[in-house]
Amino acid sequence: MALLEIDNVRHSFGGLVAIDRVSFEVAPGQIKSVIGPNGAGKTTLFNIVCGLLRPESGSIRFGDRSITGFKPYQIARAGVSRTFQNPSLFLQMNVLENVMVGRHCRTRWEFLGCGVRWPGQPKEEAAIREAAQTQLEYVGLAHLAECPAGALAFGERRMVELARALATEPQLLLLDEPGSGLNTREKADLGRMIRRVRERGVTILLVEHDMTLVMDLSDAILVLHNGARIAEGTPSEIQNDDKVVRVYLGGEMNHVAAS
Amino acid sequence: MESGNLELQYFLSGITKGSIYAVVAIGFNLIYSATGVLNFAQGEFVMLGGMVAVTLARFVPLPVALAGAVAIVALVGCLLEILFFRRLQRHSILHLVIITIGLSIVLQEIALHLWDEKVRSLPYFTGNEISSLKFFGAAISPQVFWVLATVAVTVVLLHIFLKYTLPGRAMRAGSSNPSAAMLAGINIANMRTLAFGLSAAIGALAGCVISPITMTHYEMGAPLAIKGFAAAILGGLGNPMAAVLGGLMVGVLEAYSVSRLPAAYSDVTVFAVLLLVLFARPHGFWGRPGGESVREH
Amino acid sequence: MKPRLKPGLSFTLLAAALIVVPWILRWADMEYCLTQLTMSLYYAIVVLGLCLVMGYAGQVSLGHGAFFAIGGYTSAVLTTCDVSKWQTAAWLGWIKQSPFCMAREDLFGNPILTLSPWVAFFAAMALAFVVANLIGYPALRLRGHYLAMATLGFGMIVNKVILGTAFTGAADGINGVPEWNLGLGLTVSGKRALRIENYFIASGLLLLLLVLLHNLVRSRVGRALQAIHDRETAANAMGINTALYKLKAFVLSALMAAMAGVFLTHYTAGIGPSEAGALKSVRYVALAAAGGMSSLWGVTGMSTLLNYMSLRGLFGSYDNAVFGLLLIGIVSLAPEGPLKPLARLLRRFVGACRPPNAVGPDAARPDNGPARRASDQTQCLFP
Numbered sequence: 050m051a052l053l054e055i056d057n058v059r060h061s062f063g064g065l066v067a068i069d070r071v072s073f074e075v076a077p078g079q080i081k082s083v084i085g086p087n088g089a090g091k092t093t094l095f096n097i098v099c100g101l102l103r104p105e106s107g108s109i110r111f112g113d114r115s116i117t118g119f120k121p122y123q124i125a126r127a128g129v130s131r132t133f134q135n136p137s138l139f140l141q142m143n144v145l146e147n148v149m150v151g152r153h154c155r156t157r158w159e160f161l162g163c164g165v166r167w168p169g170q171p172k173e174e175a176a177i178r179e180a181a182q183t184q185l186e187y188v189g190l191a192h193l194a195e196c197p198a199g200a201l202a203f204g205e206r207r208m209v210e211l212a213r214a215l216a217t218e219p220q221l222l223l224l225d226e227p228g229s230g231l232n233t234r235e236k237a238d239l240g241r242m243i244r245r246v247r248e249r250g251v252t253i254l255l256v257e258h259d260m261t262l263v264m265d266l267s268d269a270i271l272v273l274h275n276g277a278r279i280a281e282g283t284p285s286e287i288q289n290d291d292k293v294v295r296v297y298l299g300g301e302m303n304h305v306a307a308s
Numbered sequence: 309m310e311s312g313n314l315e316l317q318y319f320l321s322g323i324t325k326g327s328i329y330a331v332v333a334i335g336f337n338l339i340y341s342a343t344g345v346l347n348f349a350q351g352e353f354v355m356l357g358g359m360v361a362v363t364l365a366r367f368v369p370l371p372v373a374l375a376g377a378v379a380i381v382a383l384v385g386c387l388l389e390i391l392f393f394r395r396l397q398r399h400s401i402l403h404l405v406i407i408t409i410g411l412s413i414v415l416q417e418i419a420l421h422l423w424d425e426k427v428r429s430l431p432y433f434t435g436n437e438i439s440s441l442k443f444f445g446a447a448i449s450p451q452v453f454w455v456l457a458t459v460a461v462t463v464v465l466l467h468i469f470l471k472y473t474l475p476g477r478a479m480r481a482g483s484s485n486p487s488a489a490m491l492a493g494i495n496i497a498n499m500r501t502l503a504f505g506l507s508a509a510i511g512a513l514a515g516c517v518i519s520p521i522t523m524t525h526y527e528m529g530a531p532l533a534i535k536g537f538a539a540a541i542l543g544g545l546g547n548p549m550a551a552v553l554g555g556l557m558v559g560v561l562e563a564y565s566v567s568r569l570p571a572a573y574s575d576v577t578v579f580a581v582l583l584l585v586l587f588a589r590p591h592g593f594w595g596r597p598g599g600e601s602v603r604e605h
Numbered sequence: 606m607k608p609r610l611k612p613g614l615s616f617t618l619l620a621a622a623l624i625v626v627p628w629i630l631r632w633a634d635m636e637y638c639l640t641q642l643t644m645s646l647y648y649a650i651v652v653l654g655l656c657l658v659m660g661y662a663g664q665v666s667l668g669h670g671a672f673f674a675i676g677g678y679t680s681a682v683l684t685t686c687d688v689s690k691w692q693t694a695a696w697l698g699w700i701k702q703s704p705f706c707m708a709r710e711d712l713f714g715n716p717i718l719t720l721s722p723w724v725a726f727f728a729a730m731a732l733a734f735v736v737a738n739l740i741g742y743p744a745l746r747l748r749g750h751y752l753a754m755a756t757l758g759f760g761m762i763v764n765k766v767i768l769g770t771a772f773t774g775a776a777d778g779i780n781g782v783p784e785w786n787l788g789l790g791l792t793v794s795g796k797r798a799l800r801i802e803n804y805f806i807a808s809g810l811l812l813l814l815l816v817l818l819h820n821l822v823r824s825r826v827g828r829a830l831q832a833i834h835d836r837e838t839a840a841n842a843m844g845i846n847t848a849l850y851k852l853k854a855f856v857l858s859a860l861m862a863a864m865a866g867v868f869l870t871h872y873t874a875g876i877g878p879s880e881a882g883a884l885k886s887v888r889y890v891a892l893a894a895a896g897g898m899s900s901l902w903g904v905t906g907m908s909t910l911l912n913y914m915s916l917r918g919l920f921g922s923y924d925n926a927v928f929g930l931l932l933i934g935i936v937s938l939a940p941e942g943p944l945k946p947l948a949r950l951l952r953r954f955v956g957a958c959r960p961p962n963a964v965g966p967d968a969a970r971p972d973n974g975p976a977r978r979a980s981d982q983t984q985c986l987f988p
Binding site for chain 2: 659663665667743744746747748749750751753754755757758759761762765766768769770775883884887890891894922923925926928929930931932933936937940
């Protein structure tokens with residue numbers, strides 16, 4: 050059974066249709082990529098999956114339940130986490146605290162309990178700290194734990210964001226262009242990192258422009274163009290798909306979109 | 309007097325007050341669209357206009373006093389922008405809001421110490437407090453027509469300025485896309501100063517024409533600012549012409565609630581409507597949803 | 606590492622400092638200052654609550670004076686309204702005999718029967734809770750300017766309603782609020798004999814709330830609020846129910862304001878409509894800004910100090926002007942408050958006096974932005 054099931058989802062901004070009745074599935078343990086030219090609707094699709102946008106029609110199922118119309122925090126609790134295209138760390142906090150925020154949806158003490166330090170709350174706090182530390186070590190940035198998030202280099206912010214996302218214990222991880230802004234070497238490291246995350250049992254949905262990275266990592270690829278699905282398959286199938294090649298080489302786009 | 313005439317009287321007094329709210333709302337709009345700042349000190353410009361004009365009118369003829377007041381307050385507006393907002397573009401909205409609130413208090417206190425806490429007023433422009441014109445059976449002070457005419461002319465002139473003159477167009481360009489406007493050679497900073505000056509000037513003008521009717525008092529600014537904001541919100545922030553309609557609506561609403569409710573509650577009605585509009589339709593009746601609320605979907 | 610005291614130690618030091626103040630004042634023959642000091646401690650509670658909403662959750666509120674007034678007025682109305690004259694139904698008669706009521710004499714020596722201050726206190730807190738939820742729920746969906754205006758408008762409504770209503774005393778306010786016997790031999794009252802006792806009640810309450818908030822902001826809740834302040838979208842995507850957290854922080858701080866209102870009303874034996882005025886609300890914001898918004902210690906200290914100076918009349922007729930200028934000055938020149946830059950200066954000074962190897966690890970990583978690591982951009986990210 051699929052872990053994530055997108056069925057006939059549609060969304061538009063004003064009159065512009067950004068996602069036009071797209072359906073696809075992500076199998077558990079898979080690395081699936083969404084590719085397409087700029088403006089194809091990839092980020093919109095991501096924002097729909099993680100609850101930032103509510104689809105106009107269609108449904109989204111995660112595991113064995115529908116998450117259509119869930120708010121982002123509910124979706125995070127259900128087990129879907131994400132990173133952003135521009136790393137959006139909480140800049141007023143240090144690196145460790147950023148990752149600790151990721152533990153929020155797996156912990157439970159509320160205002161009153163935290164205020165009076167009810168028995169059990171300090172223990173949970175220590176557990177949050179420890180779990181966050183573990184995630185930081187996992188992405189190799191434990192030495193920066195006390196560093197203010199604003200002082201990090203771009204690539205480091207990416208990794209802290211990944212650690213923060215992993216701290217929510219996701220079953221599905223959405224990575225929005227994790228390779229953008231990284232140099233070749235950092236991209237190679239990123240690729241290894243993503244594989245390691247998958248080996249932990251986390252399913253990954255990826256939006257990425259770097260074709261080397263996509264072809265190298267993905268088990269399956271979905272191609273979007275003008276908000277519509279034009280192809281889906283393994284990397285080798287996609288590479289040999291006429292429509293995809295035409296879209297990327299700038300052929301008869303309208304014709305392709307209509308077909 | 310017949311009840312029908314009384315209704316008309318309320319309506320006209322509402323329109324008179326409403327036209328002042330409309331001017332304040334236009335001032336909000338001008339500054340908001342040019343700088344992204346909601347200037348809580350907008351009502352203080354109206355108060356200063358009235359105060360300065362009253363003082364000048366003791367030494368010079370009324371028209372000169374009015375022109376002087378408008379010019380001086382416009383200068384104050386420009387100065388505020390140069391002193392406070394030019395350097396603070398990076399600051400968060402929270403900070404900018406707080407600064408304009410601080411300015412509003414300081415301007416009010418300056419007025420209190422420069423003048424005093426007494427209520428003042430300009431003389432009626434034509435006639436005096438007892439002269440009235442018959443208008444469909446209702447007795448109307450000629451000053452009301454001065455107010456309405458001034459506001460109407462201001463609105464039309466402003467519209468022409470924004471739409472057809474080079475500085476006006478530059479100002480609109482600067483607000484809709486600052487970086488593109490900058491690349492096109494528009495001096496954004498000067499446009500912002502101009503917006504503050506202009507907004508202060510029309511506020512001061514409104515303060516002058518309304519002074520014979522509602523009097524001028526150092527504390528009059530804050531309620532005007534809130535009602536003006538209510539007007540701007542009703543019309544949808546960023547839409548000066550809709551603000552005029554919003555202002556008239558607020559004024560009429562206030563006038564009718566004075567006639568129906570205990571006097572002390574008349575402002576409550578207006579503020580309650582402001583809250584309802586903010587909660588239900590923050591982009592106003594004629595606006596499109598934008599960044600006014602937190603969107604979760 | 607930064608030289609920082611353990612929280613437990615700093616609270617003990619603060620408590621000790623608060624305890625010695627009355628003796629110092631008695632020694633200096635300035636015991637009369639305790640009255641204004643007690644009042645400023647109560648006002649500091651309002652500002653402390655505002656600090657949670659503005660400094661941590663990042664939401665502006667220009668209506669906290671209204672919550673203070675809701676607390677104070679509810680308590681004042683219920684404890685001064687004579688229930689003995691009520692033509693109550695038989696089933697309500699038992700209230701008059703119950704401990705909910707208190708027989709006493711009014712200002713003119715006539716015997717009256719009123720509700721007890723404890724009942725009034727809980728009623729005030731309940732009302733503040735309900736109003737804060739009703740206003741906070743829709744208002745906190747608004748951003749920036751809109752939220753500011755909505756809270757300001759709410760404050761204005763409360764102010765006008767108080768001014769226009771007979772049983773809240775209209776422009777005169779309410780006088781003759783009785784003292785409040787808290788139990789354990791403690792009484793909130795403005796009597797001269799109880800001056801020191803009341804100072805301790807106020808400082809104890811403030812200290813208690815300070816510890817509570819201190820724990821709160823250093824927990825998952827505090828981090829969640831800060832995350833909302835920084836990037837609301839990302840906070841939501843990380844599983845934080847942002848709308849609910851903003852509302853809870855708002856309600857908590859409204860309750861703190863109302864609580865301060867109840868205590869201060871009993872302390873000064875009355876309350877006036879200016880407590881609900883926009884200027885009061887703005888003043889609380891100014892005080893929070895002066896303390897650095899997100900620094901509980903700074904906010905408590907600055908607001909006690911400045912309110913004390915204001916209550917002693919040190920600013921004369923320029924009282925409001927001082928707070929206005931303070932607001933503009935601090936926010937435009939030192940948006941994080943005047944205390945942090947001062948502390949940094951001090952720390953640098955202390956650091957300069959120490960041998961360089963004692964400076965600690967964070968000196969090796971000065972936070973001067975991403976450009977700092979340009980040299981090791983090519984370094985492998987994963988060891």
